[in-house]
Amino acid sequence: MSENPHLEPAATGVLTIDLAALAANWRLLGATAQGAECAAVVKADGYGIGMAQAIGALLGAGCKTFFVATLAEGEQARAVAPDAIIYVLDGLAPGACRRLADARLRPVLSSLAEIGEWAAWSRAAAERPPAALHFDTGMNRLGLAASEAASAAAAARDIDATLLMSHFVSSQWPDDPRNARQIAAFEAVRRHFPGVPGSLCNSSGIFLPQRPHYELLRPGYALYGGNPTPHAVNPMRAVVKLEALILGTRRIESGESVGYDATWTAQRPTLLATIGLGYGDGLPVSASGTAQRSGAEAIVGATRCPLVGRVSMDLAVVDVTDAPETARRGALVEILGETIGVDELAARCGAIGYEILTRLGRRCARRYV
Ligand SMILES: *Cc1c(COP(=O)(O)O)cnc(C)c1O
Numbered sequence: 001m002s003e004n005p006h007l008e009p010a011a012t013g014v015l016t017i018d019l020a021a022l023a024a025n026w027r028l029l030g031a032t033a034q035g036a037e038c039a040a041v042v043k044a045d046g047y048g049i050g051m052a053q054a055i056g057a058l059l060g061a062g063c064k065t066f067f068v069a070t071l072a073e074g075e076q077a078r079a080v081a082p083d084a085i086i087y088v089l090d091g092l093a094p095g096a097c098r099r100l101a102d103a104r105l106r107p108v109l110s111s112l113a114e115i116g117e118w119a120a121w122s123r124a125a126a127e128r129p130p131a132a133l134h135f136d137t138g139m140n141r142l143g144l145a146a147s148e149a150a151s152a153a154a155a156a157r158d159i160d161a162t163l164l165m166s167h168f169v170s171s172q173w174p175d176d177p178r179n180a181r182q183i184a185a186f187e188a189v190r191r192h193f194p195g196v197p198g199s200l201c202n203s204s205g206i207f208l209p210q211r212p213h214y215e216l217l218r219p220g221y222a223l224y225g226g227n228p229t230p231h232a233v234n235p236m237r238a239v240v241k242l243e244a245l246i247l248g249t250r251r252i253e254s255g256e257s258v259g260y261d262a263t264w265t266a267q268r269p270t271l272l273a274t275i276g277l278g279y280g281d282g283l284p285v286s287a288s289g290t291a292q293r294s295g296a297e298a299i300v301g302a303t304r305c306p307l308v309g310r311v312s313m314d315l316a317v318v319d320v321t322d323a324p325e326t327a328r329r330g331a332l333v334e335i336l337g338e339t340i341g342v343d344e345l346a347a348r349c350g351a352i353g354y355e356i357l358t359r360l361g362r363r364c365a366r367r368y369v
Pocket of ligand 1: 041089167201202203204218219220221222
């Protein structure tokens with residue numbers, strides 16, 4: 001908690017984004033897989049922290065390759081990274097060739113139909129714009145089937161395939177036998193594409209004991225401070241801090257309830273602080289502390305205090321009975337940061353950290369440090 005000299009009076013939530021920590025995380029991931037190039041996944045507005053700012057910091061650290069999800073995100077990325085290699089994970093939407101090529105974006109092709117369309121475009125344009133090929137090795141989401149490798153290799157002769165990739169199902173769990181099966185399937189596909197660089201690792205994949213790093217790493221979550229090794233201590237630095245302003249405090253008696261539908265009732269005389277942060281700011285309703293289930297916590301001074309009652313659109317309420325000295329109007333409490341990391345907040349909300357990050361801060365004041 002701090003006295004908030006930096007708080008914009010117009011906002012009641014403050015998101016502080018540590019771009020030096022982002023760059024340090026990128027370097028750590030690269031160092032963990034020496035020999036491989038480390039790219040950066042910046043889809044969904046850089047996992048919520050701001051795509052342009054994330055790309056700026058990562059370019060400064062030496063990152064040369066970026067992954068986005070959509071063509072629109074690719075165009076946004078291109079505007080701030082004129083010389084970078086940018087792959088579009090969602091691939092080639094029908095008819096999108098020209099726009100992709102105009103922005104020098106590389107589609108991640110996921111089917112024979114997409115390869116065919118990109119090849120036809122390449123022939124007509126009399127150039128060989130680069131693209132990646134994505135094989136599905138177990139996710140059953142996007143990607144060519146391993147059984148299509150030979151036909152894909154034949155079809156891909158007409159295109160400039162610069163990357164061969166696949167995606168892990170559960171790389172955060174090193175004991176999951178799916179990891180070894182996916183690595184074996186990827187190896188088998190690779191034999192059809194001699195000389196094409198490979199990419200299999202998301203954040204967690206980088207830490208697998210098999211070290212399936214190949215030529216290019218594709219971390220997202222860990223760059224932004226999420227724990228890629230949930231079975232062990234988080235090796236990454238926190239990137240995001242979320243603080244909320246105390247709008248006011250009140251005392252209630254034992255037996256009084258808090259918030260919509262009275263989902264929490266005080267069991268003792270209680271001091272409450274109302275903060276200006278709600279689900280409209282990305283704090284999930286499931287962060288609510290109810291009689292049945294505890295929810296998220298806020299750091300008030302040095303004390304962890306529970307959220308009580310249902311989180312509403314703009315407001316949440318914290319039981320600050322144990323931090324009476326520091327809880328007062330105008331102070332900031334910390335919801336997410338060094339102490340309560342994104343993985344802990346997510347666990348307390350029954351969510352995943354990725355979801356917390358990408359929904360955060362639509363309405364918060366943002367500070368980049
Ligand atoms: C989102 C995504 C990544 C990044 O995954 P993290 O777990 O965030 O590191 C990598 N590859 C693909 C295909 C993705 O969709």
